[in-house]
Amino acid sequence: MTTATAPPPGPRAGLRLGARLAEASWLPSALAVVGLLVLWEVAALTFLSGSKAFPPVTDVVGNVVDDHELYVRNLESTLRAVWIGWLYGNLLATAFGVVAVAVPHAERPALHLAVAISALPIIALGPIFQVSLQGDAPRAALAALAVFLTTMIGTIVGLRACDRTSLDMVRAFGGGTVTCLRKVRLRAALPDYFAALRISAPAAMLGGIIGEFIGGSDNGIGVALIAARAQADPARVWGLALVATLVAGAGYALIALVGRLLSPWAPRGLDGPR
Template identity: 45%
Template structure:
């Protein structure tokens, strides 16, 4: 019997519909109180609250959090790529670089957040949280660095030998061979790092002393027991993180069209 192949978009829509159905049924049957409220609001309650809060509420908070995540994403990834390139040019530095990357990944963000806040200090009114920027950069460093190093090392050995035969050194190999081979791995790492940076910025806002942003908005909603707004903010955060993931993936397809063609052929 021949299996029926389903388009990935259709499969994704089916999964979303099933998830919303489970959420709705669970919220209506198991988490409602006698007054019609509960810790888990139904999807219509969340949509209604999203409409009531409006664009002004979400645009003001999103602008701050996206700015912090974007700055941290940029600096964290640039630093990771530079260190990965240094490792390829100077192989003896790989052990130290990997140890630094592993340490940055193993340190709990919740534990290091207050320390960073004490070192950097509270931001001035209207400024982005330095703590959120640092945590966003820290959240992407390990993923991008490891993915880049592995991508650089996946270069074809014959091409590397050819560059060396024509008098090229480690830098020439990195420029003409390793960078092209590493692009798929680099973009995959950048794709994973985008939601991580957004999450790191939100967590940093809990310690960053800011009054505007998705982090403070979640805190205020939690303190006021406003479950519908809290779920709405979480839903918007998930959509933004997923959109960033998809956008970087699209950029990777544009820059590396041959990878997509090879996967389709396979």
């Protein structure tokens, strides 16, 4: 009695694996990051070995591992303020975007107001917030300002990117503006809305760190960066920058995952067909 054995993987299996790897939109970015880190390490150990401004990646990672308590403590302080600013800034921007679409005459004034708010220099607003607000509020306010315009425009573009035929059908059955918004526009807005939220995550992180640079906080990534610069510690400066970048990228990826789950019909790539 003979037993059946599975046939060896043929060229079709290799083609399927290649297709799956090609569909992984994160793979080119991951390879580019790894290549950049390798190039950085090689350059720091060869022709940039005499420069104190560019320590090897291994030294930067070693500094993060050895002083992980310092990194965790300052990162928690920054995220505590950034998270609040990101949340309230996006909620306010979403409300402005919905009103701008629901009330056509309000769209132009709302956009002008959003542009004016975003054009205000952070360097000037930071001291004002520090004088008028307390605790983490100044950093949170700057983080909220950093995300406001992006999310508002993403909300407006998304709500307007719906099928006109569906809108006409809802109106033909007696539906009004609220019904069109609830039945058609909200679902159509999810891809563009989550694209704006993805961009807002690194922007909020940057706004919070700039607020710490201006002052008014005892700890945080920005405060630690100032201290590391004063101590002429390039490994810690790069380590703090690397940690902030990784956290901002993690926020971007998490929001992208949630958007993928809530809008599976949306194109996977930035250049995919709509």
